[in-house]
Each structure stands twice: as C-alpha cells, then as structure tokens.
Amino acid sequence: MAKKDAPPRWDRKMQQRLARGEAAALGELYDRFASLVHGLAHTVLGDERAADHVTRDVFAHVWEHPDGYDPKQGPLRSWVATLTHRLAVQRLRATETAALARDGGQGSSEELERKVRHASVAARADYIVQSMPVPLRAALELAYFQRRDYRQTAADLGVTEDEARRRLRLGLQLLSTAHDAGAAPGAPPGYGGAA
C-alpha cells in the first residue's frame, strides 16, 4: 500500500498545519495518535478515567505548543509518546503522593519511586513493541503468544530458521532497552527516534 505521506514529511506538514490553527489537522492528529496516547497513559496509570484526562492534556499541549516539536529531533510520534509519558508519570506521582498523605504517611517515597519506575518501564516496553518493525513483532507474537517454537515460527513466517532465531533475539534485545532509561526519573527517554 503506497503511503503518500510517510513520516517525516507528514510530521512536518502536521506541525505547520497545527501552527496555522487548522482544526481539521487536530482531528487528524487525534486519529493517528489517540490510541497510542491513551494506551501508554493507561499502562502507566492503570485507570480509564485518568488515561482519558492525560489524553486530553497531551492533545491540548500539542495543539497549544506545536512549535515545541522539532522534526530534527525525531518523529512526531516519539515526541507525542515522550510527552504522554511525562504527563502520565506526573499524574501518577500526584495521585500517589496524595494517597500517601491521606493514608497518614504510611508507605515510603521509595515505594512511590519504585511504582513510578515500574510503570515507566512497562509503558516504554509497550511503545517498543508497537513501534518495532513488523517482522520482529510478528516473530515475537508467534513464539510468545502462540507458543510456537522457532522452527515453527520460521515456517509460519516463511523464513529460514536462522532468520527466525535472529528476529526473536533482536526483538527481545530491543524490548530489553525499556529498562535502560528507568534510572532517570523526570526525563523519560527511550521513545526512539531522537538519536
């Protein structure tokens, strides 16, 4: 299927249209990224309503500050993902801190940090799975979810066994980078493309 507007051209045009104040562009932006945004927010927060709120805040931020996106830094998609991550973690912190205070200081801030870190890794992992090349994802899908061994995976995908092993290893290597950025709270890197 030929895509007329593959990124990054699409990204740049979208940014210009948003800056110009085109409401139709905002709709298209939502159509493309809403499930990414809502999904990541839901992974971090584990709550539908809270994810709705973050979704609203993310799109409002992009709509109000389209110039905050720099196409040279990477795809719009990763900028939106990073923004979502930041706002979702902020919200998680606020909710959890409020809960700590309410419950009379039980539970430590360490616990809170652990929770935040865990949620961050899970959200990055989801993003990595969604964004990895389709052949890698398809291999992981077969081996993990459908419990096919690598020979069956190779046969299902019509590739050599070498290739199937390579895809499984590479897919997991990519996924394992979800852990890497966890040490730096506040700055959630790991939403590819900003190389």
Place this chain on the structure above:
Amino acid sequence: MNEAQRFPDKDPDDDLGESKQRKQASGPEEAGEPEGTWEDGFGDTAAGADAMSGGNDDGRHPTSGPPPDQPPRIPLPRASVEDTGRPLPALADLGDPAPRDPAPRAAAPLVLEHRVLKALLGAWALAACSPEETAAVEEHLGDCGACADEARRLREAVGLLHPAESLDLDPALRARVLQGCLERRPPRIPVPEWASPYDAETARLDALLQDFGDAEWHAPVRLRWFEKDEPTSRRTTVAGVIAHLLTVDGLVAVALGLEDPMGEVAADRPTPAARTDAYWRASHFPPTRAVRAPWREQTHALVRTVAFTGGAGDAGGGAAGKLAVPYGDFELPLHDAMLDRAFECWVHAEDIADAVDYPYEPPSGSDLHQMVGLAARLLPTVLSARRRAGLAAPPPGRHLVPAGEPGRSLRLEIEGSGGGEWLIPLDSPAAVGSAEHEVAHVALDGAEFCRLAAGHVSPAEAAAGQVGDRAAIRDVLLAAASLSRM
C-alpha cells in the same frame, strides 16, 4: 461477484496480517521509525526482514530447508556445504556457520559452539528451542559470562510482553478532547459545523475497522434501501461497503476539485449506484482492506478542504455556500452533501457492525439533529417530485401555495437525543411550514426516523405515533423512505 469465490480470504497486502490483530497505535507503515535509536544493526533489520530474504546468506547455510521464496542458485549437496562451512564470506555475527544436525540425537548431548548458542538466546528466552538446544544453551551459560548477561536481559524482556488489551477508545472521547483543545486555543481555520458530523462519523467508522482481520473485511453485508417504494438490497462485503463510501464521497471530492478516487474507472452515469458498480466491476479482485487507506485519506482531505473553502458557506455567503454537489439525478448544496455523507457513513457503519456482530451506537445528539434536519429539509422537494410522478396524493381543495407563504404542514417530532420538531410544508417546497396550518403530527425516535430514511425499515413498520391526516402522513413516511438509495 464470482471473483469473491476465487479469492475467498487472501489479501495480497497482508502477509503479516496476524500482527494486525494487535492493538496498534497506527499503521504498520510507521513500524520502522525508531531506526537509528538502537545501534545494534537495527536499521538493517527493518530492511532485511521486510524483504523476507533472511538477510544474511540464505541458501548457502545448512538450514533444515531452503527459504521457500529463494532457492539456492546452485543446489549444492548438503554435505559439501557443511564441509566448506566456515569460509563463506560475509557472515553476519548472528549467522550460524556451524554444521547442525536437524535430527535430535537421543543420547549424546548437543555440542554447539558459542556463536550458535548466542544466536539461540532469543529463542531460548522465549522457551522456543528444542529440549536438546535448551540444555546446550543452559550448560553454556555456566561458562560464558557474556551470554549469561544477555540471557538474563532477554529473559527480563520476555517479562515485559503481555497480551495487548483490546481497548476500544470511547468514540465520545474524540469530541471531548477536540472540544477541550479548541476552547483553550480557538482555531483560525475551524471545521464548519455542518462538516463536523462527517468528521465524527468517519472517525467512528475508522475506529471500528481498526482491528478487523481478513474474516471481518470479507464478511458479507447486505445493503438495503427503498426503490419505487419497495425494499431493495444488494450483497457485498465489508470491504465492498468501504469502496462504496469511497466512490460516493468522491462526488463531493470532485465537486471540490480534489482527485476522483475512481481514477481511470469510468461510470456510465455520475450517480452513486453507477459509480459504485463501475468501481466494483473494474477490480479483478474483490475489494480488500487495502481500500481503507484511500477512503480514510479522502475523508480527511474532504474535511480539510471544506474547512478552507466552506467556512463562510454557513451563512450562504462565500463561494462554497453556493457550491453544489451533483449526484447525477439531483444535486445538493455542499453543506447538505456533507451531512448526507455523514448520514451514509453512519448507516453503512451500522451495516458493517451488524455484519460482524459488533455494537455500534447512534451519532451524538447534535450530529443526529443535523442529519434529521437535512432529511426534513429534503422532504418538501421529494414530496412534490413524487406528486408529479403520481406517487403522492395531490393537495386537496386549495393548493398551489404561493412561494414564501405558509402552507399545509406536517409536524415531525423527533424524540430522544438530537431530537426536535420540524414543520414540513406539504404542498410546495417553496411554502413555509406553519403551525397554524398543521394537518398532521408524526412522532418518532431519532434513530428510528433515520432507519426509515435509510430504507432499513418500511414506512408501514416504522414505529411512529400518528395523529391527523392519514394520507399526508403516509405520503411523508413514503417520501422519507424514498430518500434512501444504495
């Protein structure tokens, strides 16, 4: 449509279809984006793996079988490849230069070298190796720190995998989010009010299509409408319905100076039905999921274009206010055409949802209200055309209401969300609906009225409360059903 039998479920664009069952934020075309983020040959992967070639040196390796799509150019005997093994050029480091016996030996433990074992780590972490290989890997991990480290990392990565929750976004969230944005920063180029039902309905339908697999795309759908006051129907598939929407929306696209989605395909008449027929016929294959992208691109292009050209059309000013969209047998002003397309989009989304047994809600109240308003606006013209054709009763006694004067009217009361009241002048499209001259009153639920206007229920079956002039009511309900078309 006998092609349908020859190509029952095969979608040429969909070799990796199973991955599309997953919840995806966006199309697979974006899958390669993170390229360059990870240094370890990630860019190669996307390209090499996409080509399904296996990348490295397929055909020269002693794998258990040649890749099906790429037989070795020179079919070397297996033994000699294994003999030469190592010296082959350009072995990527994930390659497998060692001879490997595909038949598991029962007794002797498998002895594999470091590179082979390393290449197996991913499969091992996913428990996707043979027992012999698993044992060999695990023994190796005791000796090799590098592999042990990687093995731990990969195992932890497996722990991050989880089944995608198929969470359908609440369609109402879209309107709420967009509304919130526009309140914070008013748009310089708004989407006209009469285009927003189309914007919302196409987004809803697109979300419904999101997770469809081949079975859904090829599910049979029966399109139903009224023709000559009789129910008519036509069989197609889900993909065929999207093709239908694409070609008929194309009438608006052409009127706006956009590209005609029909391309080279010529219809004998510029009507919705003829265009759809021509499009269906012109394809050697029945429509597939491939029709979704052009349909969606066109819907976005329409909304965008009317926002630019039609913003002033509301008040009847501006060029777009006068722009008419020809449908072959009739034409509609641009803003009515966009409401008509929104209505059709919803009706057919419901057809599709029925066919695949998904729930589907009616449009939001304000959108439904605009759609009912369109039908109410069209009714006087349709009534007079039907009268000329002898399909509706002539006005009794005094008749010919002068243009702009109040005339005999029917009160159409639509209940429920998006409801309201409309006074339909009965004797002339130029007359003004008038409460003083009300001769009949019909009350219906909004969704039921739309089903009537879509030709999905017959006037006789429509659950309508009726008071007053029987003949007038019958004529109006029949006229409403006659608004439907393929």
